[in-house]
Amino acid sequence: IAPRMIGVGVRETFLRDEGFFSFLAIEQDSSGNAKDIILALAKGIGTLKKGAIMLSFKQEAELDLFNEQAFGPAFGRVLLTSIYTLIEAGYPPEAVLVEMYMSGEMAYTYKKMADIGLIKQVEFHSQTSQYGAMSRGIRYRKLPIKAKMMQILKEIQNSEFSREWGKKITKLKFKMIKYFATKQKINRIEKEVRKNLKLKIYDAYEEKPPSEDEMSQLRRISDELKLFEQYYE
Structure with a gap:
């Protein structure tokens, strides 16, 4: 189950x-x-x-991993890019984060998608909202999202991800990636916003930097780690 x-x-x-x-x-x-x-x-x-x-067990595992590895990161990247675009354009961080996700409006929209349908829920939005979303959505049609998602799905189906996850070096890489993630800009912005709005601040995890011994083992994938460090800036 x-x-x-x-x-x-x-x-x-x-x-x-x-x-x-x-x-x-x-x-x-x-x-x-x-x-x-x-x-x-x-x-x-x-x-x-x-x-x-x-x-089947195989289908359940593949669907779960695809959601985590393909949809989740793509959605997260779009959300972060939207936040940074608005803040760089001069909008107050408090207003940006409330507009983008802290108000709960997005969660409500997701619930309506589940309740009545992905497209049918647009009737709950104003006509201005509907036209804006539908007319501007076409500008994203040529992004190579499907190709990237298909590649991720293939890596799941052919066990490439499973073999990668089973390697000893991957556990150290994971620790380093999580450390980079705690240092990214959105964490600092969100903490300040929550403080200003008098909301509770949560520290879900606080990753420690790798030890000298771990760093010596990670040097052979230093180029790959550099990409992650840049990604989580």
């Missing part, structure tokens, strides 16, 4: 008697009762109140 919901959301929707979507998979069924068992478990945690989709 793979809930399409974060852990705390599983519990909250269960308590609200709402349910959540899940993927179900059966790989071995020596008893012949696997489907009955998995459906009983799914019902017990509340997911069948919303719905469940049968997949």
